Amino acid sequence: MNLKYIVLITASLLISSCAGTISTTKKEYKITNSAKFKSDWVFDTNEWVLENNTLTGKGGPMHWGVIESKKKLPQNYEIDLKVNMTKESLFEIMLNIDKDKYIRTYLYQIDQNIVIGKGTYKKGSNEYEKRGGPTLFKKPIKLENNKWYALKIKVLNNQLSFSIDNETTLECSLEKSDLSQEGKLGFITNGEVKINDFKIKAIQ
Structure with a gap:
């Protein structure tokens, strides 16, 4: 087998392995283009709106506003964003959504904590036991x-780091904590939240 053939096979495998992810090591993902945003995410247009590079989500205590990406997160990734909870108490970044399981990384104003937890999200259900889940850290x-x-948020070699304003940081092992190691991305709010300067990049 000649070298050119080996290189061609390797390149095609790399391309196919990255094709299903929301970002790659060569190209980071941002929420800026309205048309692309609508094609990349699953959401209720009455709950999530992108205007002037700011994503606004609206939910309520009984019905949380949820948005989910159509593509998976890379195996190793870094997410940066700025968030403003304009109403109510909860903003959650759903990591590695796999069927109805995901990693909870969220701000909870009532308890005045940042949290990492194990989440469950049953699509279409507003029952409390079918959303959210236990706090781990x-x-x-x-x-x-x-x-x-x-x-x-940074996930590298199954280690998760979640920090706010470069001051408060939580870390854990996905494997040791029995957390999802692959899947999609999402956001949840129980009030109103604004998100900007959002980007995802794959890392090695």
């Missing part, structure tokens, strides 16, 4: 409405 932080926070 938490750390106190002062959280307010109408204030912007810079969030960073």
Whole structure:
């Protein structure tokens, strides 16, 4: 087998392995283009709107506003975004959504904590036992409405790091905590939330 053939096979395998992911090591993903946004995500247009590069989500105590990407996250990735909880108490970034299981990384204003937990999300159901899930790790932080926070999430070699404003950080092992190791991305709000400067990049 000659070298050119080996290189061609390797390249095609790399392309096919990255094709189903929302970002690659060569190209990061951003939410800026309205038409592309609609084709890349599953959501209710009454709950999520993209205007002027700011994504606004609306939900309620009984019906959480949920949005989910159509493509998987890369195996190793970094997510950066700025978030403002303008109403109510919960904003959640759903990581590695696999069927109805996912990793909960969220801000919870009532308890004044950032949290990593094990999540369950039954599509189309508003029953409490069919959404959310147990807390695994938490750390106190002062959280307010109408204030912007810079969030960073990093998953590398099954290690998860979740930080706010480069000051408060939670870390855990996905394998040791029995958390999803692959899947899609999503957001949840029980009130109103604004998101901007959002980007995902695959890392090695």
